[in-house]
Every structure is written in C-alpha cells, then in structure tokens.
C-alpha cells in the first residue's frame with residue numbers, strides 16, 4: 001500500500017493526462033522558461049529561481065518513488081550527492097572529458113539505485129524510511145571523512161573545463177542561462193515521468209506498489225519494475241546534483257545530508273506526492289513562501305515544519321490534491 | 335585502554351537512554367520518533383538555563399518533567415489522533431516537529447555553542463588503572479545503569495510493565511484483551527521523552543550545546559534500536575554498549591570501520607528482517 | 617481426451633514449524649474437470665492451493681501442469697503456463713481501476729480478453745471505478761476476473777463465494793460452470809456451500825487434517841460414511 005495516499009484515484013491510473021495535452025503543456029512551459037530571463041531583470045531573483053528548480057528536481061525524484069513504488073525515502077540526497085560528486089571529482093582531477101564525466105555522473109547513481117532497488121523495493125513503510133536514511137548517511141560520512149576525495153567537510157571548489165558539449169561552460173554559471181537550462185530539464189523530466197507512468201512498465205510498477213503478491217499471481221515479475229522506478233528517481237536526483245555542482249562549481253558533503261533528503265520529501269508531500277506535478281509545485285510554493293518570509297528567515301525551519309504538520313493533518317493529498325478536489329467541485333456546481 | 339573502554343561505556347550509556355525511549359514509543363505506537371533528538375536537545379537547553387544560574391540538579395529535574403509533559407502532549411495530539419493513519423505519516427509529522435523544536439531553541443538561546451557546567455558535587459577526577467578519569471563520566475555510567483535496572487524491573491515485575499511488554503510484542507492482542515492502550519501509551523511515551531530530557535541534561539557537560547546537537551546522536555540511537563532487534567529493550571541495551579565501543583575504540587584504531595560498520599549493520603539487519611518494523615507488516 | 621491430466625500434485629507436504637498442515641497429499645485433476653475440494657476449516661485446503669499455485673515452494677512434493685514439473689517455478693511463471701488462482705481473502709489492487717488492473721493482468725498472458733471477462737462477470741459498468749470503492753461482492757468477482765483474464769487452462773479457486781449472500785454465491789456458481797464448460801477450463805474449487813459443490817462439480821476430494829480422506833464423484837462422497845462424520849454432518 002502507498003504510504004501517503006488515502007482514497008482518491010492515483011495519477012497513474014488517471015486517463016486525464018492525454019499525451020497530446022501533455023505535450024502542449026510542456027511546450028508552453030518551455031516557452032515560458034525561455035522568456036523568463038527577459039521578463040525578470042533581477043539577477044538575485046533568477047539565482048533564487050535556479051536554486052528552486054534544483055529543489056524541484058530533487059523533490060520530484062523523491063515524490064516519484066512515493067507515487068510509483070509507495071516508498072518513502074529519507075535518503076534521496078545520496079543520489080543527488082553522488083551525481084554532484086562524481087562530476088566534481090572527475091572534472092577537478094581531469095580524469096576524463098567533461099562530457100564523459102557528465103554521463104558517468106548520471107549513469108553511476110542510476111545504476112547504484114537500480115541495484116539497491118532490487119532489494120529495497122521489498123521493504124516498506126517505516127523500515128524503508130530508516131533504511132534509506134542509513135544509506136544516505138553512510139554516503140554522507142564517506143564524503144565527510146574521505147579528505148583525499150574532495151577535501152572532506154570543507155567541500156571542494158573546482159573549475160569547469162572551458163567548453164562542455166561545445167558550449168562555453170561559463171554560461172552554465174550565469175543564472176540567466178542556468179535558469180533556462182534547469183527549467184527545460186525539469187519540464188522534460190516531468191513529461192518523461194508522465195509518459196513512464198502511463199507506459200506498461202509504469203502501470204505494472206503501480207500494480208506492484210498496490211499489491212505485489214497479486215501482481216505475481218497475475219503473471220508479472222515484481223522485482224524489475226520497482227527497481228526501474230528507483231533508477232529513474234535516482235537519475236532525477238543525480239541530474240539535480242550535477243546541475244547544482246556545475247552551477248556552483250563546488251561540492252560539499254551537505255549534498256548527501258539527510259536534512260536535504262528530508263526537505264525534498266517535505267516539498268513532495270506538501271505539493272502532493274500522489275501527483276507527478278505535486279512535488280515540483282511544492283518546491284515552487286516553498287520558494288515563494290521563503291521569499292515572503294524573508295524577514296522571518298530565522299524562523300524558516302519552523303515554518304517548513306509547521307506547513308508539513310498542517311498539510312499532513314489537514315490535506316494529506318497536498319496542494320495539488322486540494323486544487324484537484326476544488327476543481328472538480330467547481331465543475332460540478334457549474 | 336581501560337579508560338577507552340570506560341569512555342565507550344559512557345557514550346553507550348547515553349545512547350541507551352535515548353534509544354530505550356525510542357523503543358518504548360515504538361513498542362506502543364509503532365512509530366519511529368524523529369523528534370527524539372530534538373527533545374534531547376531541548377531538554378539539554380532547559381537544564382542548561384538553570385544550571386548556568388547555579389541550579390544544576392533543579393535543571394535536571396525541571397528538564398525531565400518538562401520533557402515528560404511534552405511527551406504526553408505529543409502522544410495525545412499526534413500519536414493518538416493519527417493512530418488510524420499509515421505510520422509513515424506520523425513519522426513525517428515527528429520530522430516536522432524536529433524542525434519546529436530546532437527553531438524554537440535557536441530563537442530562544444541562539445545558535446552559538448554553549449558549554450554546560452559540571453555540578454560541583456561531581457567535579458574532579460579519580461584515578462583508574464593509573465590514569466585520571468572524570469567523576470562526571472562515572473556518574474553518566476551510573477545513571478544509565480540505574481535507568482536500565484529500573485526499567486527492567488518495571489517491565490518484569492509490575493502489571494503495567496507486563497502490559498507494555500505485551501503491547502510491544504503485539505498491539506492488537508493487547509487492545510483485544512481490553513487493555514487501555516491510550517492510557518498506557520500516555521505513560522510510556524511520557525517516560526520515553528522524559529528519558530530524552532534526562533539524557534540531554536546528563537550529556538550536556540560532555541558535549542557542546544547547539545540546536546543541531548540532537549541530529550548526530552539521533553542517527554546513532556536509530557542504529558542502536560535497529561541493531562538491538564527492532565523493539566527489544568535488552569537488545570537496545572547491548573546494542574548501545576556495542577555502538578559505544580565501536581564509536582570510541584574504532585575512532586582510535588579503525589576510523590573507517592568505526593564510521594561505516596554501524597551503518598552496514600543497520601542496513602543489513604533492515605534488509606534481513608524488515609518485518610520488525612510495523613510499516614512493513616501490512 | 618478426457619484422460620489427459622491438467623494438474624497433478626504428488627506427495628505434497630507442508631510444515632509450519634513442527635505442525636504438518638499437509639501430510640503427503642496426492643491430487644490429480646483431469647482436463648476439463650471441475651473438482652471440488654472440501655473439508656473442515658484448517659483441513660489444509662488453502663495450503664494445498666498455495667502449494668499448487670507456487671505461493672509456497674521448497675518443501676517435499678511435486679506439482680505438474682500438463683505433465684510438466686513446475687515445482688520450482690515461481691507463481692508468475694506458473695501463471696504464464698496457464699495456471700491461475702483466486703484468493704480466499706480478497707486480493708486485488710485497491711488503487712487501480714477495475715479495467716486497468718484487468719488490462720495489466722492481460723499483458724502477462726494474452727493481451728486480449730479484458731472486455732470479455734468484464735462482460736462475463738458483470739464488471740463492465742464498474743470499469744473506471746477504483747477497486748477500493750466497489751462493493752464487497754463486486755470485489756469478489758474482480759478477484760475472480762483477475763484469474764480469468766487470458767483464459768487460463770487451470771483455475772484454482774479458494775472459496776470464491778466467501779462472504780457472499782446465498783443468491784450471490786449461487787449466481788457465481790452458475791457463471792463458473794458456464795465459463796468452465798465454454799472455455800474448457802479445468803477447475804479446482806474450494807467451497808463450503810455443499811449445494812454449490814454438488815451441483816457443479818464432476819468430482820470431489822475431501823481433505824481432513826492434511827490428508828485425503830476420500831475422493832470420488834458426488835454420489836460416492838455423499839454416501840461416504842467417513843466424510844459424513846468428519847465434515848458433512850447430518851444435514852447433507
């Protein structure tokens with residue numbers, strides 16, 4: 001059974017999202033992204049937005065695991081960190097071409113997650129939360145103590161090679177460029193997830209999440225589909241980590257820390273982890289809220305905590321769930 | 335060497351005080367309390383305020399009572415009202431509480447590191463195997479042993495203890511047998527958080543106080559709970575001693591193993607026996 | 617043709633700790649036969665179905681489908697060989713819609729036949745409902761439908777009518793007999809309603825304390841004194 005889902009139809013089974021509508025939405029979102037730097041002049045704002053998009057990617061990755069596998073992870077930062085570290089370390093040491101480093105930084109966490117997923121998918125609920133927490137912290141401890149790898153807890157700054165994939169790499173550290181790159185990737189990722197959820201593999205994974213035993217008795221293998229979901233989810237986290245490391249030119253053990261996993265999980269839950277768009281919307285809401293709460297920055301963790309408590313108690317389906325319910329009510333009245 | 339062993343026991347004792355609180359709460363509510371480390375930290379700060387004013391022992395008392403009260407509130411407001419929900423929802427809420435408590439402490443006491451005084455009565459050192467050893471550390475060992483002994487006696491010889499053991503093994507059976515799980519849980523959760531307050535105060539002089547001081551030890555006590563056999567009181571005791579020793583001896587002789595071994599043990603046990611956690615019983 | 621064996625269990629054992637739930641049970645069901653499996657609660661009927669369907673493996677005994685030894689195969693592999701089962705305790709996908717879960721089931725075996733199964737089991741009107749939100753009786757039929765997708769050659773049904781009203785369970789029995797005949801499915805049916813068993817089964821196996829107490833056609837079983845004492849009682 002899914003952890004955070006009482007009642008309501010899961011997004012995976014909803015025929016609402018027709019492929020053509022999806023593509024149209026994605027296209028509109030992409031155009032909006034390209035236009036954004038021309039509409040917003042404040043560099044600070046763009047920089048904050050860029051960070052928010054990284055958060056949205058990580059939150060989406062955590063949420064996807066809840067949506068498709070029904071598993072709550074407290075260790076998703078492990079793959080975020082792994083993506084960032086793999087790239088940073090490889091580039092800083094000049095071990096391989098930057099392009100190859102990018103591929104490695106994405107492939108390694110994906111592969112690790114797939115292998116872990118073969119085992120972890122069998123473990124549910126609180127045990128899964130503890131397990132992922134332990135794995136994430138183990139990675140954190142390695143990054144923290146292994147000084148020769150990337151200067152341990154000091155973190156390590158590194159220079160990008162002048163060109164990556166033929167583009168001037170300094171552009172990637174310019175917020176008005178990175179915001180478009182990150183946004184484009186986020187939109188494409190969400191589109192990809194929606195397509196996966198509607199694919200056979202995605203639906204079989206949803207069936208396994210719902211009732212793994214019965215899935216076996218209707219003839220499906222129940223280890224590979226959830227492991228693929230782990231892999232996809234880790235790939236997203238790795239993309240986020242890679243982007244952040246590239247943008248900042250800096251990696252540090254905090255990229256693995258459970259407080260980062262936890263905050264991504266909170267964004268996902270608040271946005272609505274049963275919906276593909278939910279976690280990203282949660283991340284955006286926190287971004288806006290943080291802007292408003294500027295004066296109360298001191299209280300920020302408490303605000304996050306309170307929002308989480310209130311949302312889980314009052315609207316367990318999250319913001320998107322609430323919007324959806326409101327939308328249906330409005331349509332019924334009209 | 336003897337001193338090192340003793341230091342391991344000191345840390346193990348502190349871990350035990352925290353872990354056993356987690357075990358108590360887990361036994362009744364089938365929830366892992368992520369806010370436990372924050373309660374440890376809050377207890378420490380409350381005790382510190384009085385200790386800094388010269389009332390060390392009063393600080394201990396007030397902290398324990400205050401944390402017991404917080405625990406009762408936690409049980410009534412969160413655990414009881416959410417008992418029909420999936421346990422992972424409750425776990426998330428305790429995670430939210432952790433953030434709230436950290437902020438409360440940051441705002442009240444600031445972020446600066448504070449150092450907790452040692453009570454006059456326990457100041458100084460004794461000589462053990464030819465080396466000096468702080469009396470205060472012996473005090474920590476004594477406190478954890480007293481708690482362990484008292485708890486064991488309570489569980490074994492009182493009616494309530496019997497119920498707690500029954501409920502920890504199987505909450506359904508207990509509620510069928512007509513035991514008021516809610517009343518029992520109020521006491522047990524209160525006791526668990528009171529122990530978090532106690533360990534916060536007792537650990538104070540050993541650590542420096544900061545709003546995130548609970549995080550590190552929380553993870554270690556999670557490890558203890560899992561290695562101890564997911565809900566076993568005796569298991570938590572021995573696991574705490576084990577982790578205490580690994581932590582201290584390992585840090586000196588095998589730093590790599592000391593860091594990774596507890597995690598690997600925890601991961602291995604969770605994979606081998608996930609059913610120890612209620613979340614996977616469904 | 618009627619001599620061909622569809623499913624066979626040989627010397628099936630099952631222990632729970634020291635307790636022997638099945639003590640070397642042999643069972644043979646011919647192709648096209650509807651075989652009743654009856655016996656008091658705790659006799660080991662569900663356990664036998666579990667062994668035949670692969671839910672539990674690795675204890676003494678052999679399971680053969682169409683003469684092929686499948687003892688080591690996992691449930692999903694047996695399902696793809698045409699062995700399907702339903703469950704005594706409703707075992708469906710609560711969050712998925714009726715149609716979606718039947719469609720997912722069809723992918724493993726046949727690709728088609730979802731509409732047909734929904735039609736036969738009166739689920740068409742509920743196609744878009746999440747399974748958690750349909751009535752208990754509908755859920756029982758969905759459980760059965762999940763087994764029927766792709767026209768399996770052997771069906772193991774563990775009290776498909778459990779918890780249904782008398783009318784509902786007789787309606788289900790009619791559907792079952794009709795389908796079994798038309799699709800030529802071999803059925804092993806665990807059922808407590810003797811009226812149902814006697815009316816639709818070709819043969820009956822009686823389990824008692826993990827052993828086969830008797831086996832035969834309806835008339836033989838009704839007349840068997842040991843069966844009457846152990847299970848049927850006087851009212852049958």
Ligand SMILES: Nc1ncnc2c1ncn2[C@@H]1O[C@H](COP(=O)(O)OP(=O)(O)O)[C@@H](O)[C@H]1O
Pocket residue numbers: 632637655656657658659660661662663664
């Ligand atoms: N998981 C289990 N653990 C221990 N004993 C079991 C288990 N499942 C079934 N049994 C025992 O095996 C025997 C047969 O059970 P079962 O096959 O369910 O009987 P039936 O379906 O005929 O009512 C019963 O005595 C039951 O208590």
Ligand SMILES: [Mg+2]
Pocket residue numbers: 661662663704
């Ligand atoms: Mg049965």
